[in-house]
Amino acid sequence: MSAATIVALLVVALLVVALLALFGWRASSGRSGLPKVDVTPDRPQAFGYKMGWLAVRSEDVDAVCASLQRADDRFAGRKFRACNWSSGMGRITANFRNLEVFVTPALDGWVLLVNWHPRSESDALLEEVRGVLESLSREHGRAALFDNHRVVSLACWALADDGVLRRYFAEADATTYVDFGQRLPEEPADMLTSEQLHALPDDERDDDDLYDRLPDESTVVDLARQLTIDPTTIDALACTELGRIARPGRG
Secondary structure, three states: OOOHHHHHHHHHHHHHHHHHHHHHHHHHHOOOOOOOOOOOOOOOOOOOOOOOEEEEEEEOOHHHHHHHHHOHHHOOOOOEEEHHHHHHHHHHOOOOOOOOOOOOOOEEOOEEEEEEOOOOHHHHHHHHHHHHHHHHHHHOEEEEEEEHHHOEEEEEEEEEEOOOOEEEEEOOOOOOEEEEEOOOOOOOOOOHHHHHHHHHOHHHHOOHHHHHHOOOOHHHHHHHHHHHOOOHHHOOOOOOEEEEEEEOOOO
């Protein structure tokens, strides 16, 4: 085998390794199998279950994108591309590893940042969410976080007004991770947290009615409706404006 043949085989092998590495990276980062970004105007798509999102009081989607760049360093300097509902929602639901955020156009005075999630571990959640929501609410008056997923019993909500975090609650897998601030008037009056449930004597925990008082996905959506806008009904709104989409960096 000649030296030229050996070199050619080595080049081919390196190209194969590079392509396999690229494919693996795209798959692990959630970039593979995503719909193309489309800018054909369409109608809002409802969501709300098995989803996390921010709600920001605003009539200007680009202003909210700029605010997010200042509030969350993962988006500092990131490009927000115009995107319609179909491709935006399609991309963030096509692969659970896809960390892109779809920013909706204004809907009855609210801009929603769909698929936004904090990056922190449980011991740093409060400070991260506080920083983002307080920054957004200083610029827009009110900003809120909602998240839920029935499989792991995730129920989460947070609210900031005029630069001050008023409330942040998050629990999953029968564990209360954050219970900050006074309960909001909109929260269920008889709500029981997992932490409170575990603190009861064993014989009292046998009451099935107690488990019905734990917050769930319906609690989260109902609070979104009362505090901001109900995302499960936005498909009835007459809006054909485009949203924006961006992928966070490492920050």
